[in-house]
Amino acid sequence: MGPPPEDGTWxxxxxxxxxxxxxxxxxxxxxxxxxxAAPRRGRTMVSVSGAASASEQxxxxxxxxxxxxxxxxxxxxxxxxQSLYGPSFAALQARYGVSVAQVGGVVSAHFGGAFVxxxxxxxxxxxxxxxGSLVTAAGLxxxxxxxxxLAGTWPIALAAAFVAGLGFGxxxxxxxxxxxxxxxxxxxxxxxxxxxxxxxxxxxxPALVALATARLGVTPEAGAWVFGTVAVGAVAFTLxxxxxxxxxxxxxxxxxxxxxxxxxxxxxxxxxxxxxxxEVTTPxxxxxxxxxxxxxxxxxxxxxxxWAALTIGRFGVVPLAARMRPRDLxxxxxxxxxxxxxxxxxxxxxxxxxxxxGLGFAPVFPTTIAWLQWRFGDRxxxxxPFVIASGNLGPVLGAPAVGVVVMATSPASIPSVLAGAAxxxxxxxxxxxxxxxxxxxxx
Numbered sequence: 519m520g521p522p523p524e525d526g527t528w529x530x531x532x533x534x535x536x537x538x539x540x541x542x543x544x545x546x547x548x549x550x551x552x553x554x555a556a557p558r559r560g561r562t563m564v565s566v567s568g569a570a571s572a573s574e575q576x577x578x579x580x581x582x583x584x585x586x587x588x589x590x591x592x593x594x595x596x597x598x599x600q601s602l603y604g605p606s607f608a609a610l611q612a613r614y615g616v617s618v619a620q621v622g623g624v625v626s627a628h629f630g631g632a633f634v635x636x637x638x639x640x641x642x643x644x645x646x647x648x649x650g651s652l653v654t655a656a657g658l659x660x661x662x663x664x665x666x667x668l669a670g671t672w673p674i675a676l677a678a679a680f681v682a683g684l685g686f687g688x689x690x691x692x693x694x695x696x697x698x699x700x701x702x703x704x705x706x707x708x709x710x711x712x713x714x715x716x717x718x719x720x721x722x723x724p725a726l727v728a729l730a731t732a733r734l735g736v737t738p739e740a741g742a743w744v745f746g747t748v749a750v751g752a753v754a755f756t757l758x759x760x761x762x763x764x765x766x767x768x769x770x771x772x773x774x775x776x777x778x779x780x781x782x783x784x785x786x787x788x789x790x791x792x793x794x795x796x797e798v799t800t801p802x803x804x805x806x807x808x809x810x811x812x813x814x815x816x817x818x819x820x821x822x823x824x825w826a827a828l829t830i831g832r833f834g835v836v837p838l839a840a841r842m843r844p845r846d847l848x849x850x851x852x853x854x855x856x857x858x859x860x861x862x863x864x865x866x867x868x869x870x871x872x873x874x875x876g877l878g879f880a881p882v883f884p885t886t887i888a889w890l891q892w893r894f895g896d897r898x899x900x901x902x903p904f905v906i907a908s909g910n911l912g913p914v915l916g917a918p919a920v921g922v923v924v925m926a927t928s929p930a931s932i933p934s935v936l937a938g939a940a941x942x943x944x945x946x947x948x949x950x951x952x953x954x955x956x957x958x959x960x961x
Contacts, residue, residue, distance in 0.1 A: 522760065523826025524930035526952065548604055552647055554738075557569065557909075563659065563853075570661045572620070574601045575929075576699050577764040578764075581762075581763060581764040582619060582698075582700045582701060582808065584761075584762055584763075585697065585700050585762055585764065586697060586700070586701075586706050586711070586712075586765075587697060587758070588652075588755055588758050588759050589693040589696070589697050589712055589715075589823075589881070590715045591751070591754060591755035591758060592652070592656070592689050592755045593689075593693060593712050593713075593715045593719060594715055594716075594718060594719040594722070594751065595659065595689075595719060595748060595751035595752050595755060596659070596686050596689050596690065596716065596719065596753075597715070597716040597717060597720040597722070597723070597825075598719040598722045598723040598726070598744040598747075598748055598751065599628075599659065599663065599682065599686060599719075599723070599748045600628075600686070600720060600723070600728070600798065600824075600953030601719070601720040601721070601722075601742055601801060601821070601825055602723055602724075602727060602745065602748065602762070603624055603625045603628065603679075603801060603802055604625070604724075604801055604802030604805055604806075604821060605723070605724045605727035605728070605746070605805050605818040605821055606667075606727055606744060606806065607621045607622075607802075607805070607806065608731075608805075608809075608814060609667075609727075609730075609744075610624060610667075610675070612665070614669075614670075614671070614672040614675060616672055617925070618748065618806070618920075618921055618924055618925060619921040619922055619924070620672070622802075622917040622920065622921035623676055623917075623918060623923070624666070624675065624676060624800065625679075625799075625802055625913050625914075625917035625918075626913065626914040626915070626917060626918055627676040627677070627680045627683065627776065627911045628679040628680065628682060628683040628686065628913075629683060629794075629798070629911065629912070629913040629914045630680055630683060630911075630914050631680035631681060631682065631683020631684040631685075631686065631687065632683040632690070632910040633683075633684045633687065633907050633910040633914070634683075634684060634687065634913050635655070635658075635683060635684040635685065635686060635688045635690075635691075636682075636685020636687040636688075636690065636691055636903055636905050636906050636910055637687075637840065637903070637904075638684075638687075638688065638908040639651070639687060639688045639690075639691035639692060639903065640691075640786075640903060642654065642655075642688055642692075643691075643692065643695070643768040644768050644812070645732075647765065647767075647768055648692060648695075648696050648766055648768065649693030649759065649760075649765050651688060651692050652688075652692050652693070652696075652756075652759050652840075653756055653759055653760065653934070654685075654688070655684075655685040655686075655688035655689045655692065656685060656689070656752045656753070656755060656756040656779055656780075656867040657685070657752075657756065658681050658682065658684045658685030658688070658760070659682050659685035659686060659689070659748065659749070659752040660679035660685075660749045660753050661681055661682075661749075662678045662679060662680070662682025662683070662684075662685065663678070663682050663745045663746070663748040663749040663752070664678075664746060664749045665677075665678035665681075666678045666679055666682065666745045667743070667744070667745040667746060671683070671894040671939060675838055684838075685752070687907075687910060689730040689904070689905060690795050690906070693712065694712065695766075696765070696766055697860065699766035700764075700766060703924030705788065710939035714829055714832055714833050714886055717825060717829025717832060718829055718842075720801075720825035720828070720829070721822050721825045721826045721829060722804075723744075723822075723825075724801070724821040724822035724825065725753040725818075725819045725822050726744045726747060727744050727818050727821070728815050728818040728822070730744050730941045731757070731814055731815055731818065732815055742879050743931070763852065771848050777929060782893065782894070782953065782954060783890075783894070783901045783904070785946070785949060785950040785953060785954070786886065786889075786890050786893075786901070786905050786950060787904065787908035788908070788946050788950075789848075789873040789886060789906050789943070789946045789950050790883070790886060790905055790906065790908055790909035790949055791908045791909055791911055791912045792912060792914070792939065792942050792943040792946050793852075793879070793882050793883060793886070793909065793912070793943055794883070794909035794910065794913060795915065795916035795939060796879065796914030796916070796936065796939050796940050796943055797828070797879055797882075797883070797914040798912070798913040798916065798917070799913055799917050799920055799936065799939070800823060800859070800872070800875060801821040801826060801918055801919050801934050802913075803823045803917075803920050803924075803932045803936070804821040804824060804829075804872055804932075805817040805818050805820070805821055806815065806818050806924065806929050806932065807862075807868070807929050807930070807932040807933060808820055808868060809929075810868075810929065819871055820868075820869055821874070822871055823876070824872050824873065824875065824876040825876065827873045827874075827875075827877045827880065828876040828877075828878070828879065828880045829880070830877065830880070831876065831877040831878070831879075831880025831881060832880045832881060832884065834880075835851075835880060835881040835885075836846070843892075844885045844886070844888045844889035844892055845889055845892075845950070845951045845954065846957070847881055847885050848881070848882055848885050848886055848889060848947055848949075848951075849944075849947050849948065849951055851878050851880065851881045851882050851885070852878070852879070852882060852943055852944045852947045853877075853878070853944060854874065854876075854877065854879075855874075855875045855878030855879035855882070855943075856875075856937065856941060856943070856944055857875075857878065857942055858872065858873070858874030858875030858876070858877070859871065859872075859875050859936045859937040859940050860872045860933075860937050861874060862875065862933040862936070862937075863934055863937065864934045868933065871933070876942075883909075886905075887902060887905075890902060890905060919935070920932060920935050922938070923935050
């Protein structure tokens, strides 16, 4: 097995390199007797990205840039939305009178909606196209976030979080795919920029909560203000999207007749389930863990620092990714993240521990997607939405589980629970690494 491609391109380019260069694509296919690429036995050929079809006109550089900027606005918005919930727990409790165990349900509602949104995104793209799907998703985000901080009852607020999550899931899939389609073999850089932009939005979210808390205190008005800001962002990128002049045409996956159940994909689904649970639950509960010692405002800023470390780590790991196989990078990153959460159990080391955890966990999600393509080739493109959807289920169970433990013990137990979840993640990565070490070959 050779090293990963030097340019870090794992999808799109591999699927389309044969059409651009005349050489067989390095994505797990062999040449059949008719001269066409035939699937290996037991593999499913799924094409959802790569070279533009002959009937689709390639976008100009200006059109690509305009589309990327809309994606940047969308990812800033959803990054801020995801990171708002934990720092807003106190304001939501003040408005709705719910307990610390109940307030975590808003995260579950959001990611439950995101799970459904990811699964529904393929159908939405086929029925509505990229423009219609993105505008609809933005409308769901705007409607949901407008209600979360203003609802009259807690069940209505939870329903609003579910609606916002529906839009969140659809935006995640649609923006990634449309940028990959627009930039084709050059998509690696723009997609990394999108992930970094998402992280910048996640840094912005807790900072908005800290600003609102400093000005308004821990009040219902503070929660309404921060969620309303996300609604404004959703409206803004919707208006920008309606002005785009080029959109990719949605494609239907083409499957071969020889398909076997992708049992190995279940390991990736479990891996991302655990990872997203840890990534989202950690900054969501950092303010609760540290508020008693640092105060509400400073504790929210530590959550922001976690997201900042996650963002910096994703940009900083790019040179390293060219020298390591995805499976090795994911395993090493998970171990560093676990070390950070173990350090966070020591009060004097809690802040640097959480920052180290953010740096460590940074490359896990995008590198796992690359690892999936390495392992399954073209088939990985069809499996990716299901793997991402399983990841969105992680916080549905993770956030309330921490709340239950806190109710039974104290906020001091939060880093121990998080470290336990991270240990399960490391075990899952190790199992996936062990099981797939003979399968990760590029034909």
